[in-house]
Amino acid sequence: MSDLDFPYRFDSLGRTATTARGDHIRDLIEQVLFTAPGERVMRPDFGSGLLALVFEPNSSTLAATTQMLVQGALQQYLSDLIAVQSVQVVNDDSALRVDVSYVVLLDRSTHVESFAVPGSAT
Template sequence: MTVQISYPYRFDHRRRTTSTDYDDHVRDVVEQFLLTEPGERVNRPDFGGGVAQLVFAPNSPELAAALQFSLRAGLQRWLGDVIEVTDLAVTSEDSTLTIDISYRLRATGQERTDRFERAQ
């Protein structure tokens, strides 16, 4: 059995590294991709969705459309061996950017839908 480390990294009540199941680990990896800035990882300079930076950018439907295109491409490139993205929607309302991702886990075939929101 493989131990999956929980993200963000933290300790449990026993003062050991917190672990999680495979499904939640994959969700954590998707979140890491979304929040990592391109150029932040030394050996993978083009890894990351850069969503955290967009908290300070003007929110608009055009930004949401461009982000939707780049996130789909990035998820396919970096996580395509783990997940198959079936639907990805980025919406911009008032000061909130919402990302809804539906995907299938390649290892188990399970379908998941996760929502990530960033407010300005």
């Protein structure tokens, strides 16, 4: 079975592009992480607020806050699709990297995805 691809686009046949289930779930995680609360009119509470932390000083406090925000948002919005195993936040010099380990509930497969938030202040 295939799901809508993100970002929305048309394929080479002029139809809505689709993607495999695993890629679709990664796309959904990305949408939760990089959508700011209030950005979606019909779901004003949707999102994690992760991008609001881009201009905060890169520190262990920021990493702990980010970990809590990400874990909570993923559990709130995607708990019917995935079970979050862990969220690791790594402070790099110029970016904040978020590693999410999760289990897809449909087939019990384990995945680890990495997302980078560029431009964090140092």
